[in-house]
Amino acid sequence: MVRFKQFLILTVFIWFLSPILTLQAEVTQIDKYKKAIESDPKDFVAYLELGRAYQKLGLYENAIAEYREALSLEPIYSAAYQGIGGSYGEMRQYDKAAKAYQKAVDLDPNYPEAQYGLGWSFYHLDRFEDAIDPLLIAINFKPSL
Structure with a gap:
C-alpha cells in the first residue's frame, strides 16, 4: 500500500x-x-x-x-502562410484561416498540412463540397493526417 x-x-x-x-x-x-x-x-x-x-x-x-x-x-514562404492559417483556425476565424491556407496551397500544392488546413477551414465554414478535394489531397500525400 x-x-x-x-x-x-x-x-x-x-x-x-x-x-x-x-x-x-x-x-x-x-x-x-x-x-x-x-x-x-x-x-x-x-x-x-x-x-x-x-x-x-x-x-x-x-x-x-x-x-x-x-x-x-x-x-513565397508557404510554411508562414500555413502558420497564419493555423493560428486563425485556433482563434476560430475560419474565413481568415482559409485565405491563408489557400495562399500556402497556391505556392505549394503538394503541402499536405496546408491542404488539410484548407479543407478543415472550409468544413468549419460549412463549405463541405469545397472541403473534399483539399482533404483528399492531404490524405493522399500524408495518410497520417
Whole structure:
C-alpha cells in the first residue's frame, strides 16, 4: 500500500509538472529565436520558428505577427502562410484561416498540412463540397493526417 501511495504521489507530481516543463521549453525556444533574429534580422526561418513557439503557447496574435515578418522577408514562404492559417483556425476565424491556407496551397500544392488546413477551414465554414478535394489531397500525400 505504501508503494502504491508513493507511485500515486509521483504520478500526480509528474502530471502537474509536465505542463510547466513544456511551458519552460517553449519560453526557451522563444528566447533562442529572438536571439537569432537579433543576430540576423533577415533570417526569415527564425521568424517562422518564433511564430511556431508562440502558437504552441496559444499566443496566436504574436504568432501571426512573426509569420508576417517571415513573409515580409520571403513572400513565397508557404510554411508562414500555413502558420497564419493555423493560428486563425485556433482563434476560430475560419474565413481568415482559409485565405491563408489557400495562399500556402497556391505556392505549394503538394503541402499536405496546408491542404488539410484548407479543407478543415472550409468544413468549419460549412463549405463541405469545397472541403473534399483539399482533404483528399492531404490524405493522399500524408495518410497520417
